[in-house]
Amino acid sequence: MLSISHIDEVSSKRYYLLAFVTKQLFSIFLPGGFLLQKSAPPNKILVAVDGSEQSLKAIRYTANVFPPDRTQIVLFHVQTQLLDLFSELDSYAHYKKRATGLKRWATEQKVNISNAMDSALVYFKQKGFSESAITFKTPAENLGITRDIIKESYNGYHAVVVGRTGWSRFKDRLIKSTAMKLVAKINHIPVVVVGGNPDVCHLLVAFDGTHGSMKGVACVGSLVGASGHDLQLYSMIGTDQKFWPEDSTFFKINNCTSRIVIEDLEFDKRLEEARSRLMEEEFPTDRIKLKIHCVDQGRASHIVQEAEENNFGSVVVGRRGLVTIIDDFFFGRVSDKVLKLADKLAVWII
Numbered sequence: 001m002l003s004i005s006h007i008d009e010v011s012s013k014r015y016y017l018l019a020f021v022t023k024q025l026f027s028i029f030l031p032g033g034f035l036l037q038k039s040a041p042p043n044k045i046l047v048a049v050d051g052s053e054q055s056l057k058a059i060r061y062t063a064n065v066f067p068p069d070r071t072q073i074v075l076f077h078v079q080t081q082l083l084d085l086f087s088e089l090d091s092y093a094h095y096k097k098r099a100t101g102l103k104r105w106a107t108e109q110k111v112n113i114s115n116a117m118d119s120a121l122v123y124f125k126q127k128g129f130s131e132s133a134i135t136f137k138t139p140a141e142n143l144g145i146t147r148d149i150i151k152e153s154y155n156g157y158h159a160v161v162v163g164r165t166g167w168s169r170f171k172d173r174l175i176k177s178t179a180m181k182l183v184a185k186i187n188h189i190p191v192v193v194v195g196g197n198p199d200v201c202h203l204l205v206a207f208d209g210t211h212g213s214m215k216g217v218a219c220v221g222s223l224v225g226a227s228g229h230d231l232q233l234y235s236m237i238g239t240d241q242k243f244w245p246e247d248s249t250f251f252k253i254n255n256c257t258s259r260i261v262i263e264d265l266e267f268d269k270r271l272e273e274a275r276s277r278l279m280e281e282e283f284p285t286d287r288i289k290l291k292i293h294c295v296d297q298g299r300a301s302h303i304v305q306e307a308e309e310n311n312f313g314s315v316v317v318g319r320r321g322l323v324t325i326i327d328d329f330f331f332g333r334v335s336d337k338v339l340k341l342a343d344k345l346a347v348w349i350i
Helices: 004-026 052-063 082-089 093-126 146-152 169-174 178-185 211-224 268-279 299-309 326-330 332-343
Strands: 041-050 071-078 134-137 158-164 191-194 202-206 229-235 250-253 288-294 314-317 347-348
Touching: 041 052, 041 146, 041 229, 052 071, 052 093, 052 158, 052 191, 071 093, 093 191, 134 326, 146 178, 158 178, 169 250, 169 326, 178 191, 202 211, 202 299, 211 268, 211 314, 211 347, 250 347, 268 288, 288 299, 299 332, 314 332, 332 347
Parallel strands: 041 071, 041 158, 071 134, 158 191, 202 229, 202 314, 229 288, 314 347
Antiparallel strands: 191 347, 250 288
C-alpha cells in the first residue's frame, strides 16, 4: 500500500521531469517564470545585383517591401572573368592596345559593383535592417550568370528579386533578358521582377480561387506580413456571373474586416480562406480590399490596368491559374503577358 509521502515523492519527480522537458523545448525563460517562445526564422531573400540602375531600384524596392524584423537579405553578384580574358590578348600585338582600354573598363565595372554593394548596405540599414541581416556574395562565374543565380536559389531562399533589364518590348521578344530566363527556370520559389521605380506600399494579388492564386496569397502574407502595406485581392468573372444589381462593372469591399461571404460565386469560400491566411500572417484586415471585375477577355491587360490606374506598384500572379489549359496553349499564360506589359511595376511570379 502506497503512503502519502510516496505519492508526493512520485508527483514531485513528475513535476521536475515536466519542467525539465518544457525548458529544453523552449530553452528561453524570462525573469519571474514567464515563458518566451522562440520567434520564427527570418525569410531569406536573394537579390541579383549587376550594378545597373534597374538593379539598384530592385534593391530599394526590396528594402521597402520586406519587413526588417523577419527578413535576411543576400546581395548576389556573379563576377565575369573579363580581366583573365583580356590578359590572354596581350600576347597578340594587334589586340594589345585595345585590350588596355577593355581592362580599364572591366576594372571600372568591378569598382562600380563594390560601390553599389556599399551603398546598398547603407540604404538597408537606413530602412531598419541590421548589418547582420545583410550578406554579400560575389562568386566567380561558373555555369553562366543565369545558371549561377538559379543554382544559388536552391540554398534555402524564399524568393528571388531581380531588376528588369530596361530593354524595349521589341528586343525582349528577340532576346530573353536574365530576368525572363530566371522566371522560366525558377519554379520552386517566387521570382520578383522589378521594373521602373514602383510604389512599394500597395500590392495587387490576382485571385481566382485556384491553388496557384491561393499560393500567391500565402506567399505574400508570409514574406510581407505586418509591414503596414495595403493589399487588394483582384478577381475577374464573366459578365454572365455578375451578382450585384448596380450598373457598375465591378464589386468592391474597401475593408475586409469581417468575413467575406459571396454565395453566388463558386470560389466564395476561397476568398474567405485567402483573408484568413493573410490574417494569420498579421496582415491588418482594414488594409485588405476585395475587387471583383466583370471581364470576358484580355485578363492580363485588365490586371495591369487595374494596378496602374490605382497606384499598385506590385502585381502578384500565379504561374498558372486565371487561365484554362486551352487558353494557355493558344494564347500564352496570363502571368507571361502581365510580365511583358507591366514594365514599370514589380511583378511577383509565384
